[in-house]
Amino acid sequence: MEFEHKVVVITGASSGIGAACAVEFAKLSAKLSLISRNKDKLTKVGDQCQKINGLKPMIIIADISVEEDVNRIVEETINHFGKIDILVNNAGTCVMGKTQNGIEAFDRVMGTNVRGTFLLTDKIIPHLIKSKGNIVNISSILSTKPLSSMTAYCISKAALDMFTQCVALELGPKGVRVNSVNPGAIKTNLFVSAGLSKQENDEIFQFYEKVAPLQKIAKVEDVANIVVFLASDRAKCVTGSKYVVDCGAIIAEGLLN
Numbered sequence: 001m002e003f004e005h006k007v008v009v010i011t012g013a014s015s016g017i018g019a020a021c022a023v024e025f026a027k028l029s030a031k032l033s034l035i036s037r038n039k040d041k042l043t044k045v046g047d048q049c050q051k052i053n054g055l056k057p058m059i060i061i062a063d064i065s066v067e068e069d070v071n072r073i074v075e076e077t078i079n080h081f082g083k084i085d086i087l088v089n090n091a092g093t094c095v096m097g098k099t100q101n102g103i104e105a106f107d108r109v110m111g112t113n114v115r116g117t118f119l120l121t122d123k124i125i126p127h128l129i130k131s132k133g134n135i136v137n138i139s140s141i142l143s144t145k146p147l148s149s150m151t152a153y154c155i156s157k158a159a160l161d162m163f164t165q166c167v168a169l170e171l172g173p174k175g176v177r178v179n180s181v182n183p184g185a186i187k188t189n190l191f192v193s194a195g196l197s198k199q200e201n202d203e204i205f206q207f208y209e210k211v212a213p214l215q216k217i218a219k220v221e222d223v224a225n226i227v228v229f230l231a232s233d234r235a236k237c238v239t240g241s242k243y244v245v246d247c248g249a250i251i252a253e254g255l256l257n
């Protein structure tokens, strides 16, 4: 897999799955445009990538739920690199809660996971058509497995799966592929940022380790490897697909409700 002349935009690259994607693409000599809201954390990931391949990634501090920020992501990346080949829509947020949690929490989750992803994709599409590039969206196994404790999050990921398929249908004739990677539970900051205590967070991972047929949980690198595969020419006949990376959890008996 060769990304030497490819420009890859990764949202949510300051931690977890997005940071692991940045590192894996850096190992394959990609030119990176890394996006998140936290300058210090994003700069550290950028430095780590530069140590790997000697190329300085573009660091863009931006909130994908804000339209002016999204415009800036596209403008600054194009001004710097001249093109975009791959978009990894990874930035995402989660809130714990059922329907009584208030509309603000719903708006926050949908504003980033769906609206922000839609906005950025919409503005990058003309560049992907020019480069015959591709998109990888980071969804979740919760796009098809309802959890009453994460209603807004589940809705957002179900919407993202449909977004993947609609855009794949639209852009296929223009030579642009669109796929999603749907991870199971992965050890990152996501659920603690959503308000879980460390103990509750640990319990989730222990549960999935026990219930998954492979009796383990995937790591951020396992997700990043599938992202890189889908973004590469090895997946040139794959579009509109959903790649589940969950050690089999979704097919297990007794998954949480």
Ligand SMILES: NC(=O)c1ccc[n+]([C@@H]2O[C@H](COP(=O)([O-])OP(=O)(O)OC[C@H]3O[C@@H](n4cnc5c(N)ncnc54)[C@H](OP(=O)(O)O)[C@@H]3O)[C@@H](O)[C@H]2O)c1
Pocket (backbone or CB within 6 Å): 011, 012, 013, 014, 015, 016, 017, 018, 035, 036, 037, 038, 039, 041, 062, 063, 064, 065, 090, 091, 092, 093, 112, 116, 138, 139, 140, 141, 182, 183, 184, 185, 186, 187, 188, 189, 190, 193
């Ligand atoms: N961990 C899991 O178990 C799991 C399972 C399935 C799917 N996923 C999905 O994987 C993706 C990455 O999550 P993660 O697990 O790696 O969690 P994470 O470590 O919390 O990463 C989330 C990333 O998204 C960024 N982000 C959040 N809101 C943003 C916004 N409005 N604008 C720009 N960047 C934003 C965060 O950066 P800043 O805070 O610096 O902005 C951070 O880099 C998410 O889409 C998540 O839904 C995770």
